[in-house]
Amino acid sequence: xxxxxxxxxxxxxxxxxxxxxxxxxxxxxxxxxxxxxxxxxxxxxxxxxxxxxxxxxxxxxxxxxxxxxxxxxxxxxxxxxxxxxxxxxxxxxxxxxxxxxxxxxxxxxxxxxxxxxxxxxxxxxxxxxxxxxxxxxxxxxxxxxxxxxxxxxxxxxxxxxxxxxxxxxxxxxxxxxxxxxxxxxxxxxxxxxxxxxxxxxxxxxxxxxxxxxxxxxxxxxxxxxxxxxxxxxxxxxxxxxxxxxxxxxxxxxxxxxxxxxxxxxxxxxxxxxxxxxxxxx
Numbered sequence: 578x579x580x581x582x583x584x585x586x587x588x589x590x591x592x593x594x595x596x597x598x599x600x601x602x603x604x605x606x607x608x609x610x611x612x613x614x615x616x617x618x619x620x621x622x623x624x625x626x627x628x629x630x631x632x633x634x635x636x637x638x639x640x641x642x643x644x645x646x647x648x649x650x651x652x653x654x655x656x657x658x659x660x661x662x663x664x665x666x667x668x669x670x671x672x673x674x675x676x677x678x679x680x681x682x683x684x685x686x687x688x689x690x691x692x693x694x695x696x697x698x699x700x701x702x703x704x705x706x707x708x709x710x711x712x713x714x715x716x717x718x719x720x721x722x723x724x725x726x727x728x729x730x731x732x733x734x735x736x737x738x739x740x741x742x743x744x745x746x747x748x749x750x751x752x753x754x755x756x757x758x759x760x761x762x763x764x765x766x767x768x769x770x771x772x773x774x775x776x777x778x779x780x781x782x783x784x785x786x787x788x789x790x791x792x793x794x795x796x797x798x799x800x801x802x803x804x805x806x807x808x809x810x811x812x813x814x815x816x817x818x819x820x821x822x823x824x825x826x827x828x829x830x831x832x833x834x835x836x837x838x839x840x841x842x843x844x845x846x847x848x849x850x851x852x853x854x855x856x857x858x
Contacts, residue, residue, distance in 0.1 A: 579657045583636045587658055590614060590640045599663040601693045605710040607662075608702060611655060616645035616829040617705030618783040622770045623844055624837060630759050630766055632657045644831065647777065648673075648703030649687050649766035653759055655702045656689055666691040666700065667756035673749045676737075684765045688738075690714065690753050697753065699728070699738060705784020706744035706791040706802075714753055722788050723804060743802045743809060744791050780848050781841065783829050792828050796848030799824055814849065818842040 579587065588594075591610040595603055621628060621644075628650060629635065635654040638644050646654070652668065659666045671686030672678075689700040691711065698711035708726045712719050714736070718727045724741035731737055731750065739748045769775050783794040790803035799813040815821045821842050825831040833841070 579632050579636065579661050583632070583640070584658065584661050586640050587636065587654075590643070597662055599665075599693070601696075601698075603662065604659070604664065604691060604693055604698070604700070607655075607658065608700060608711055609709045611651075611658075611702045612707075612709055612786055614830075615639055615651065615702075616783055616785045616831065617647060617651065617703065618645035618781075618829070618831065619647040619770075619777045620644075620781055620783070620831075620833075620837075620841060622647070622777045623781045624840055628766055628770050630763055645783070645829070647769075649762055649769070651703035652687050652689055652701065653762070655700070656759060659689070659691060659700070664691050664693065668759060668762060669752055669756060671749050671751040674747050675750045676748060683768060684762065685769060686749050686751070687762050687765070688749070688751050690756065699736075699751070699753070701738075704740065704746055704749070705782070706746060706786050706793065707740050709786065712738065743804075744786075780852075781845055783825065783831065785829050794824060794828070796852060797821060797842075797845045798849050798852070799828070815845070821845060 591614040593607060593610045595606050630649060630653040635650055639646055639654055656666060656668060666689050668687050669690050670684040671688045672681055672684060673686050691698050691700045697714040699714055700711045701707055708721050712726060712728055716728055716730055718725055726741055727739040729737045734752055734754045735750055736753055737748050737750050740746050769777055780795050785792045789805055790801050793800045797815040801811045802809060815824055818838060822838055825833060
C-alpha cells in the first residue's frame with residue numbers, strides 16, 4: 578500500500594487539492610486529474626525493462642521519475658490511491674478490442690470497479706484516450722464534455738465499453754461480477770509486455786487526453802484528434818531524434834535520458850516506416 582507521504586506525493590503529481598473523502602465528487606476529481614497529469618505509455622516495454630505492480634515501484638516510476646505507464650500499471654497505482662482514500666474498489670478482467678481480436682484466455686486489460694454511495698462505476702485511467710470520469714455501470718450513453726462514451730451488456734456477465742469514436746480504442750470488454758486482486762494481474766502484465774505477439778511490442782505508444790483533443794504518439798507519428806482539427810484529425814511525422822524528444826516533452830511531459838532515446842528513436846522510426854509500407858505509403 579502507499580504510505581501517507583507517498584499519497585501526498587501522488588496528489589501533488591496530479592495537482593489534486595480536494596478533500597480526502599470517499600465520495601463521487603472526489604472519485605471524479607481524482608480520475609480526471611490523474612488522466613490530465615500522467616500519460617499512458619509503454620516505453621519501458623521497448624526498453625526491455627521489467628514491469629512491476631508493487632506500490633513502491635509504481636510510485637517511483639510515475640511520481641518520482643514523472644513517467645507514465647500502460648494499463649496494468651496505471652490502474653494498479655490508481656487502485657492503491659483509491660484504497661488509501663477509503664474507496665471500495667477492485668480490479669477486474671478486461672480485454673481490449675475483443676470484438677476484432679477474438680477472446681483471449683488471459684486478460685489484456687485491467688479496469689477497476691468502484692462502489693460509491695450504493696452505485697457501481699467503471700474506473701479506468703489505463704486507457705490513454707478514454708473517459709475523463711468514471712462511468713456508471715449502467716447501460717447507456719454518457720457525455721464527457723465534447724466526447725460521448727457508451728456502455729452495453731453482451732450477456733453472460735460481460736459488459737462492453739465503447740469510448741468516443743474519435744479516439745484510437747474501438748472498445749473493451751470487461752467482467753464486473755468477478756472481482757480480482759492486484760496479484761492476479763502480475764503474470765498477465767508480464768506476458769503483455771514480453772509476448773512477441775503482443776501489440777505493445779510491435780508499436781510504442783504514448784497518449785494523453787484533453788478536453789478537446791486526444792494526442793497520440795505511435796512510433797514516429799503524432800496524431801491530434803478532436804473537433805478543432807481539420808477533418809477531425811491531424812498527423813505530424815517526426816523526422817529526427819530531436820523532434821521525437823521534443824514531442825515527448827511538450828505533449829506528454831516525458832523527459833527521457835540520452836541512453837533511453839538512443840534505444841527508442843530508431844525503433845520508433847522503424848515502426849513508422851513499417852506502418853507506411855503496410856498502408857501503401
